[in-house]
Amino acid sequence: MRVTGTLQGGRTSQGVSYSMHARIRAGDPDAFRELFRDHAQLVFRHAVRTAGDLSAAEDVVSLTFLEAWRLRGKLRDEGESPRPWLMGIAVNVLRNTGRAARRHERALARVPLRDVLPDFADELVGRIADSGELTAAKRALGKLRRAEREVFALCMWSGLGYAEAAEALDVPVGIVRSRLSRARARLRKLTDSELRRRGDGTEPGGSGGQVQGGRTAAARSNEERTR
């Protein structure tokens, strides 16, 4: 199945993917259903890991695809998948979730409510564990600048290649690499500082004067008993 038009190259695989691109641009609802089924989990994971909030991430998923519908005419015939374009929309939604939410306020109000409590205990435990991991990851990610965070999250956590991340962020590939390189330098420096802080025992303690171990240990002789 080939789409005539302004295609570059004549590879069969490109012909099939450009058909999907063209269907999205034309507003084919089935193409959007396919787009959602193919990429909603990816968008969700990216949103959760970046924002650290499960509930907000669901809104980001809805807003991303609503924005994708609104911006469908801008999807270019590049690459084999609309994934970079979609992730670029997700990144923009995450940058300014409030604005996207206001734009789609009515649609967002119609999103079906989630179950507040999970049905099964292990799902609850899973959610708590996820929450702890997400909090730690988000806190660490927060030590990077926004440009570095976005590239890091796209390439390292969401599995986009450099070219895909470049397309998503609308920057040259070299910029993606340099941002990752800066992120690495910053994280190494933070890690080194943390290791030095723990290694030389200069970690600031609590309030001075209190003997650790409680009153019994404090009351006993200072004579050394064990070595």
Add this chain to the structure above:
Amino acid sequence: MIRTPRWRREEPLDHAELARLLPAPGDPELSSDRLNGLEEHLMTEIRNLTSDTASDTSPGASTGAPPIGAHAGDRAPGRPIASAVVRSWSALPPPWSWPPPGSPESR
């Protein structure tokens, strides 16, 4: 300003090292039920939007009732989309045309 040494700037990016420099972000996933709910919500919104477009361009067409549970600014309780709504939509001609008339993929 602390500058990154040139040899480090040109160092190849080791993704394994990069991944270790931050805590693992976990592997959160939407349940299939929730995914289906969000999918149907999206499709309903798309149908609403195309209906609005059709009513704007076609003076004789009815505007149709607002979606179930629509309250701007409120989180109205969600209800399953009635199959009758879906069936009524399928009876209307789509405002978009796919494949475009005259294209090789015309069915």
